[in-house]
Amino acid sequence: MKKKNFGALCGVTAASVLVAGWVVANRPATESSDYDGTVLFPSLLEDVDALDTIAVRTKDGIATLKSTESGWVFVERDNYPVQSNKIGELVVKLTRLTKVEPKTSLKDRYDRLDLLDPEDKEDTRAKEVTLTDVDGEELARLLVGKRKFTLGTSEGGTYVLLPDGPQAWLVTGELNPGARARDWLVREIINIKADDIRRIEIIHPDGEVLAASKNTPDQLNYTVEEIPAGMELRRDSIADDMGRVLSNLLLDDVKKAGAVEFSSATTIKATFEGFDGFTVVVELIEDEEENWLRFKGIAPSDNSGSDTSSWDETIASLNETTAGWVYQLPGYEVSAIKKRMAEMVRKPDEGA
Numbered sequence: 001m002k003k004k005n006f007g008a009l010c011g012v013t014a015a016s017v018l019v020a021g022w023v024v025a026n027r028p029a030t031e032s033s034d035y036d037g038t039v040l041f042p043s044l045l046e047d048v049d050a051l052d053t054i055a056v057r058t059k060d061g062i063a064t065l066k067s068t069e070s071g072w073v074f075v076e077r078d079n080y081p082v083q084s085n086k087i088g089e090l091v092v093k094l095t096r097l098t099k100v101e102p103k104t105s106l107k108d109r110y111d112r113l114d115l116l117d118p119e120d121k122e123d124t125r126a127k128e129v130t131l132t133d134v135d136g137e138e139l140a141r142l143l144v145g146k147r148k149f150t151l152g153t154s155e156g157g158t159y160v161l162l163p164d165g166p167q168a169w170l171v172t173g174e175l176n177p178g179a180r181a182r183d184w185l186v187r188e189i190i191n192i193k194a195d196d197i198r199r200i201e202i203i204h205p206d207g208e209v210l211a212a213s214k215n216t217p218d219q220l221n222y223t224v225e226e227i228p229a230g231m232e233l234r235r236d237s238i239a240d241d242m243g244r245v246l247s248n249l250l251l252d253d254v255k256k257a258g259a260v261e262f263s264s265a266t267t268i269k270a271t272f273e274g275f276d277g278f279t280v281v282v283e284l285i286e287d288e289e290e291n292w293l294r295f296k297g298i299a300p301s302d303n304s305g306s307d308t309s310s311w312d313e314t315i316a317s318l319n320e321t322t323a324g325w326v327y328q329l330p331g332y333e334v335s336a337i338k339k340r341m342a343e344m345v346r347k348p349d350e351g352a
Contacts, residue, residue, distance in 0.1 A: 012339055040097035040160070040171055041140045044131070048091060049129040052134040058127050058179045059118045066183060068171055078256045080325070081186040083333045086178065094131070094140055096173050103168040109202060114145035115168055127177050147174050180252075187250040189295065189327060190318050192272070192280070196242035199273040202242070204339060205265055210341050213238035217275055231345040238344050241336040246272055246280060253328035259291045260285065270337045276313045277303050280318065284337050291334050295322040 054065040064075035065082050072087050073079040101112065110116045114125040131139040144157040148170060158175045161168050178184050199213035200222070222239035233239075257297070262283055272280040274323040277300030284293045297315035 005268050010011075018034065038099045039095075040142070041094060042101060043093075044140050045095045047133070047139045049096070050133040051139060052130045054087065054090070055130045055132075056127055056177045057118055057130075057153045059122060059124055060179065063178070063181070063184060068109065077181060077185065079256050080254050083183045083186055083237065086184055090129075090175075090177060091131070093173050093175050094129075097158075097160070097171045097175065098173070100170045100172055103159060103170055106164040107166065107167065110161070110168065113168055115143055115159060115161045117143060126181060128293075129177050144175050144177060147176065149174075152267055153246055165196055181254070181300075182250075185251060185254060189249045189322065190280070191248045192238065192244050192246040192274070192314070194247060194276050196276070197243045197246070197272050198275045198293045200239075200242045200245075201273075202339065203269045203271075204261065205267060210339060210342060210344070212242050214243075224341075226341075227345055228341065232346065232348050233344060234346050245270070245282070245334070245336050249329070250325045252330055255292070255326050255328075257294065257324045260287055260293065262326075268310065268337055274311065276299075276300055276311050276350070277316050279303060280315075282337065286336055291331060292326050293329060293334065294326045295319075 072082040144159040148157040201211040211225040279298040297318040299315040
């Protein structure tokens with residue numbers, strides 16, 4: 001079995017997984033008479049470089065996170081990259097878990113602690129976490145339930161259930177494994193500030209065009225182009241959110257390109273032109289009330305041959321990240337792409 005350097009794959013240092021001092025420092029201030037003090041997974045620290053896969057099972061399904069030579073990936077999302085720091089955080093917390101006191105061992109009381117297995121209850125909040133090595137051997141497994149915030153320690157506690165028996169435990173440490181894809185995936189798609197965007201053009205499937213632009217980066221507001229005769233903007237800043245669409249754009253979910261159809265009859269096309277000559281084209285469709293987008297960047301050197309190497313690098317990074325993928329984003333992130341002229345203007349006599 002080939003061992004991997006956990007610190008390198010997760011962005012954590014060896015010092016971050018030294019737990020002995022932590023256990024002493026975070027022992028509950030008021031210990032019960034049956035305080036246990038046993039580390040939940042005493043061998044996990046030694047086995048951490050053998051870690052290959054983390055599976056998080058909830059009522060909504062399973063998230064399988066796998067270690068590769070280039071980093072951690074989300075198996076059910078076609079091996080899209082995972083935030084390695086989240087992996088490190090979870091594993092470090094698991095190594096720190098220490099038994100405080102036993103709780104119920106009666107299954108009909110598990111629900112009070114959110115410890116009913118997802119297979120036993122449709123709306124349970126319990127999360128099963130399993131760590132395995134490359135051969136599929138378990139390094140750790142537990143069912144994670146409700147958190148307890150008033151434990152008398154700096155981190156609080158969590159109710160857990162181990163696979164070796166019916167006894168539920170209160171342990172030190174607030175363990176809250178992500179239950180959604182966005183909790184694990186590398187979320188940033190692109191981050192281009194509005195000050196760098198010169199013009200935005202939105203073309204709707206029915207042919208309507210809405211465009212807004214600035215003459216200089218320090219112009220206060222975007223100017224809406226081709227305002228219909230006899231109409232005025234509802235407010236001077238109404239188009240400004242169009243310029244902010246690409247600023248710190250974060251995904252909610254991801255699919256392989258081809259999993260979502262972008263037909264001409266349903267696709268909104270938004271083109272963002274930069275002051276420095278770059279272009280970003282964003283296509284958007286609504287699929288069962290979900291917003292799915294795909295991206296393509298055109299570097300300044302491709303547009304005009306101008307020498308703006310930093311933007312060439314930014315666009316190259318965008319294309320490398322997004323090639324072959326489509327992204328789900330929340331509605332508030334993309335509402336500006338859906339705007340139409342009727343939302344931007346009014347008749348002067350309609351008032352402020």
